[in-house]
Amino acid sequence: MKYAMGDSRNTRLPGDVGLAQDRILVSHWKNLALTQGIKPNRSHDLPGATMARLARNAEGQYAKRAVAGRWGVYRGEVKVGGSRLMGYIARPPRVRAQADEYGNAKTRFINGRGKVKALPKVVNLGRPRILMVEIPRAEYRPVMQRPFEDAVSQAQRGVEGPMADKFIAGALFERAETADAFPLGGRVYRATVNADVPGVLDGVVSGAASLFMLDVPAGRTLYVGHAAQVGALQGDAARAVMFPFRAGTWTVALTDEGQALLRLLADSDFEMPILAAATIDGTA
Template sequence: MTGLAVDIRVREAVEAVQDAFTEFGEKAFARAVQYSLNRVTVEATNRFRERMPIELRHANAFTLKAVRYELDKTRLSAVSNLDDIVSAVFLQPLQSTWMKYAFGETHRPGGDVGIEAFMPNQSQIYIPNEDGLRASFGIRPNGAGNYRSSDMRIIGRALAAGYERNTGYGGKWGAFEIKHGDRDAARLGVGVHARPPRGLAINGRERLKSKMRRGQASAPRTQFTAAGGRQVDVPKVVNMDRPRLLFLTQPDATYKPLLTPSWEDEMQRAASRIGDYMEEELVNKLEHAVAKGRKVR
C-alpha cells in the first residue's frame, strides 16, 4: 500500500558505527541493525496507533487494531548480512478494504465498500443522514458512529419493494429514491428518502380534533368517481409526516490520505533514533565482552 511506504534513510547513522562492530564477528553488525530496525518499527507503530483516534472521527477498536508489525525473532540469530534484514508493517486484510482510503487510495468507486452492499443499487455510494434515519425508521449509529447491517437491510428491503413517494405501506415508513434526472417537484433532492406513513387526515392533528369537538369543523373526506361512474365518499387519507432524507447518493468519492502524514511523521521520528539504538547495541557488546573476560581470568 503506497501510503505505508516510507523512505527512512538510516544508512548514514548505521554506517557511522559499522567499523566498531568488526571485532565482534562478521554477523554482529547485521544482527545489531536488525534489532535496531525492529525497535524503530515497534516504536513507530505504537505511537501511530495512539494518533489514529485523533485523525479518524469514528475509529472503533477493530479499526485501531488494523496496523500491525511483523517481527521474525529467529532472524536475530540467523541474519548474517544486511541483505537479510527485514522488518515489516502491514494492514490487516479486512480493515484494509476501507483503510486504504486513508493511506493514499484516493478514488472510491461505488460498491467497493460500505453500506451499499445492503441496497438494491450497489453501483453508487450512500452517505447516511443521521437525523433522517432516526426520525423515520428509528435507526441510530452505535457508539463508534457505524450502522448495524440489520438496520441497513431494513432500508434496502424498503427500496427493493419499489414504493413511490405517495403509495401506501401498511401505515409504516417506506423508502424511495430520487435519481439524477428524475422529476423532483417537491425539490427533495437526489438521494434516498423516507416515505412517511399514510393515515386518516384527522389522526394526529390535534388542532382539527379540537375544532371538531367545538363543532367548528367536520372530519375531512375525499370524493371521487370510481369505475362505472359510481360516486365515492371516503375519509381523507394524507401523509402523517413529511419525507425525510436518509442517504445522499453519488457515483463515487475522492478521499485525502488522512493517515499517511501521521504515519510518515512517526516513522521518521522513530528512525531518527536508530543511531542511538546502534550505539546501545555496541555498548552492550563491549560490556558483555568485558564481563566475559573477567570471568575467564
C-alpha cells in the first residue's frame, strides 16, 4: 500500500516487499484463476504457499493427488510489450487427437535405428498462458493518496457533531516552571495517580471550570479520558480509550461543564500537581 501513497510516482525494487530478493513477480490473475484456480486473498496477494507450489511444479514436482483441471507449470521466456522476460507459464492439458478422415490418429517417425515408429497423436487443449512475469523494478502511481485524504476529511466531519462533547483539547507549555508556579489563579491540588486503576478527577475541577493544568513528571506518561468512555476499564484497556500526555506541563480545555468528570491513569504510580486555572467566563 505504501507505493500507492505520496505526491509522485513511487519506485519499487526487488527485496523491498515479499520473499523474492532479486526480482518482482507480477501476477496475471485471470490466467491464474483459469488454469490454477487461484484467486487473490484479502490483501490482493497470492494465498499462502502458492508461490512455493508453482516453483515446485515448474521443476517437475507435482503432488501425487493432482487437482483435477489444474494445468501444468513451467518457467520460460515470454514476450511482453516488446521485452523478453522470464516468467511462470501454464501448460495446457494434452489429449489424444481424433482420427482424421483417413482414420489416421498416430504420428509416425523414424528412430535412430532407422525403424518407423508410430505413437498416438496428441494435441493441446488451449494455448500456454502467462501466470507471472519477473521484472527488475516497478513504478506505482499514488492512486490511494487522494481517496485516503478524502476519507480522513469525511471522518473528521462525521465526528464534529456527535463527538463534540467528548473532546479534550491539550496544549503543551515548554517551560521550566511546574504547574505550581503558573500565576493563573485557581488552586493547586496534588493527586496520586495509580498505574492500574483510573482515578476520577472530581472535586478538583469544578463543574463551571473550563481550563486546568497537569504537570506530568519527566519520564512519565499520563492518560486522560472521560469517565463515560473509560467506565470500569482498567490497565491497557483503559489506556486504549484515553489521551496520552507525556512529560511536560499541559493545559486541558473543557468544552462544556459535562466534561469536568475525567479519569487519570499513568504508566506508573506517581504524585502529580493539578492546577484549576480558569472558569468558563475567563476569570481567574
